[in-house]
Amino acid sequence: MSMVSTQTKHFLGLKGVSADEITSILDRAAHWEQNPARVTNQFNGKFVSNLFFENSTRTRFSFELAQKRLGADVLNFSAAESSVQKGESIYDTVRTLESMGIDAGVIRLKPNGVLQELAEKIKIPLINAGDGNNEHPTQALLDFYTMRKQFGAIKGLTVSIVGDILHSRVARSNLWGLLALGAKVQFCAPASMQAPELAEFAPYVSFDEALKADVVMMLRVQLERHDSGLLRSAEEYREQYGLTVERASRMAPHAIIMHPAPVNRNVELDDELVEHEKSKIFTQIAHGVPIRMAVIERALS
Structure with missing residues (x-):
């Protein structure tokens, strides 16, 4: 169906x-x-x-x-x-x-x-x-709308989705819609947060590789997963998988930062990047x- x-x-x-x-x-x-x-x-x-x-x-x-x-x-x-x-x-x-x-x-x-x-x-x-953790289609649609306004078209874009892919309905809706629209999707996630069943549709890449994309979409870290052992600490997550100012400086000049919000500031995204000129987070919300x-x-x- x-x-x-x-x-x-x-x-x-x-x-x-x-x-x-x-x-x-x-x-x-x-x-x-x-x-x-x-x-x-x-x-x-x-x-x-x-x-x-x-x-x-x-x-x-x-x-x-x-x-x-x-x-x-x-x-x-x-x-x-x-x-x-x-x-x-x-x-x-x-x-x-x-x-x-x-x-x-x-x-x-x-x-x-x-x-x-x-x-x-x-x-x-x-x-x-x-x-x-199945789908969140209207979130993905407002993400596509944001990308289309920024780049004129979605076909041919490379989109990196970084974070807890395993539990993310945002990642899944974005994956299905972006593939239909002709974009290339790649994931970046700690081993404990990967969804193996999605690997045939989007490869898992290193953070360095993920930063080369046109769109770097950071997912919200569900801090409550500390208890389940998926996340040792917010600090450690930021160190390994957070978009820091230094990492953002390695993105292409035309590339943008996205996030479904709410943002855990200084965990998945450094505080000063939330309203950086590359960031489209509040634009996404407006859409x-x-x-x-x-x-x-x-x-x-």
Whole structure:
């Protein structure tokens, strides 16, 4: 099954999605970025629910801004305050809201595989706002949008993704979409953070090699992985896999730094690089709203 189903308008991921479909979303986002009306009445009377079963600040606010700019009514749901705490299943929660008449759901989940199961049973469009370590398609789309604005095209770019590939849904969505768009992807990660099943699609390279790319995308280090033994210390990680000022100085003059945020400053990225002229981190965040407007519009149209 394709991760984008045109029959139900679910938007679950970028694996198997064509370059044409990705490009059409990027083009529509460009329309919304160029027409920054505060609010349109396009989806007046439509109800969209943000179903966050895992904490998020930036992604949720970005979706909410996009929904409100399109004129939709927004229902925010947080698992911490919901019946899920009382044992109600995720399916029952989503099915309940569907029964009440919402028109679409934006959903973020911690467990892998649950979103795909939900999509097979739920008829309203579901938009993936991050599921386990599987995919985070709207993050990847705003990354592509940022690259395309910077370089004019994505085809032919080399993109290095550095960090915890094993647990990263951002790395996976970027991989599938970038390959579809004709970019070359390479990974750089400590042995304990590599995803071996992805090696056939993107080679693992040294940090020195990764720095030669057009785009160096640093992934957030999940510091809670200290406990699981994957990470000895934040200091050691920075020393071996952090983008320091010295390492950044070896990047090509035209190359850019990206990061899905939030940044652990002085761990995966030196503090002074976060807003460096090479860094597109806050530009990426700004592009989240027009991208999510395009995705929501696609689901509701």
